[in-house]
Amino acid sequence: MPHTLRGMKKIAVLTSGGDSPGMNAAIRAVTKLGASKGVQVFGALEGYDGLMDGHFRELTKVLADGQVAVDVEVDAAGNQGGTLIGSARSARFRELKGREQATQQLRQRGLEGLIVIGGNGSLTGAHFLAVESGLPIIGIPGSIDNDIGCTATALGVDTALNTIVHACDSISDTARAHRRAFVVEVMGRDCGYLAMASAVAVAADAVLIREEGKSEVQLVEAIATVIRTGYARGKRRILVIKSEGVQVPCTTLVRATEELMRPELPAVEIRATVLGHVVRGGNPSYQDRAVAGRLGFAAVSALLRGGTDAMVAWLPPVSGGTVTEDSSVQLFGLERVLEETRSLIDGTSPVTRRRLALMEKASGVLAL
Numbered sequence: 001m002p003h004t005l006r007g008m009k010k011i012a013v014l015t016s017g018g019d020s021p022g023m024n025a026a027i028r029a030v031t032k033l034g035a036s037k038g039v040q041v042f043g044a045l046e047g048y049d050g051l052m053d054g055h056f057r058e059l060t061k062v063l064a065d066g067q068v069a070v071d072v073e074v075d076a077a078g079n080q081g082g083t084l085i086g087s088a089r090s091a092r093f094r095e096l097k098g099r100e101q102a103t104q105q106l107r108q109r110g111l112e113g114l115i116v117i118g119g120n121g122s123l124t125g126a127h128f129l130a131v132e133s134g135l136p137i138i139g140i141p142g143s144i145d146n147d148i149g150c151t152a153t154a155l156g157v158d159t160a161l162n163t164i165v166h167a168c169d170s171i172s173d174t175a176r177a178h179r180r181a182f183v184v185e186v187m188g189r190d191c192g193y194l195a196m197a198s199a200v201a202v203a204a205d206a207v208l209i210r211e212e213g214k215s216e217v218q219l220v221e222a223i224a225t226v227i228r229t230g231y232a233r234g235k236r237r238i239l240v241i242k243s244e245g246v247q248v249p250c251t252t253l254v255r256a257t258e259e260l261m262r263p264e265l266p267a268v269e270i271r272a273t274v275l276g277h278v279v280r281g282g283n284p285s286y287q288d289r290a291v292a293g294r295l296g297f298a299a300v301s302a303l304l305r306g307g308t309d310a311m312v313a314w315l316p317p318v319s320g321g322t323v324t325e326d327s328s329v330q331l332f333g334l335e336r337v338l339e340e341t342r343s344l345i346d347g348t349s350p351v352t353r354r355r356l357a358l359m360e361k362a363s364g365v366l367a368l
């Protein structure tokens with residue numbers, strides 16, 4: 001990345017795809033750093049749709065003396081979940097025509113750079129736009145699923161895990177009171193990370209993830225096994241965490257397991273809880289705010305230094321990317337990020353294999 005400071009005066013930021021706690025904190029950081037450098041920051045509303053349609057909101061304001069200040073609402077929203085500039089999954093932006101429209105809007109308004117906060121689909125869009133438009137674009141990983149390559153975490157992952165842990169604690173209380181088993185579904189369409197990480201944190205008896213490729217019969221058998229052994233050991237709570245990526249609905253699994261176990265445990269009671277979008281909302285945790293702040297700062301710095309078609313990643317200090325002034329933030333080209341994301345999802349990534357191997361080892365212990 002060339003280390004020449006660009007004299008940018010106006011940049012844009014957008015949030016796209018599923019929202020995640022920490023997006024507002026990243027917008028706040030981007031706006032604050034922009035303002036500190038005399039750069040006006042504009043939010044494109046409803047993700048790429050607003051970019052194409054020219055719907056923007058200024059997140060800064062220019063004071064009488066020419067200084068750039070941060071909008072007070074942006075400042076306050078930084079501590080809240082969701083995204084104050086809205087988000088969407090845009091079908092139109094997947095087409096070249098839509099991206100050309102977005103380029104035109106950016107150029108017409110004198111917006112010299114763009115920061116995209118989002119997950120896999122959003123960063124794919126950012127990569128295409130950067131290559132086709134030649135405009136400087138930097139991505140910030142934001143997705144509760146933790147399925148983005150080259151980064152240890154993404155905005156929202158920590159908060160989502162805290163929400164799941166909190167919910168499972170509540171479920172465990174009532175489960176123990178009635179000596180029941182629960183199958184709890186957590187979000188994660190393509191990636192079982194939330195299920196795996198939370199299962200360890202709440203000491204669930206089993207975790208069911210798409211990556212293991214189990215059939216319905218095998219899933220039911222896995223639930224029945226932990227109920228059987230758990231009750232034999234005197235447990236009062238059996239908790240199974242199922243990732244959304246496992247296509248069989250929770251209620252189907254629960255009904256089939258009850259039927260299977262009826263002859264041996266006639267009184268067995270299993271309940272299903274789908275946490276759904278509860279997991280995606282809520283005020284960001286300390287970690288998500290801190291990561292958002294540091295990634296937001298790094299993203300603006302990268303833009304102003306002429307960086308483009310890259311993502312700021314949260315990583316422990318040593319790892320092979322281009323080091324920034326923040327020891328935990330590194331820059332990776334979007335092409336590499338997207339390639340690693342693909343392999344995380346299709347299971348060929350060493351990271352996914354390591355996660356699975358670890359879960360396999362843990363599964364015998366979790367059920368104890």
Ligand code: F6P
Binds near residue numbers: 017145187188189190
């Ligand atoms: O943002 C990722 C995610 O939360 C997935 O885990 C989930 O499958 C999906 O979004 C749900 O999307 P929507 O809110 O559009 O139904």
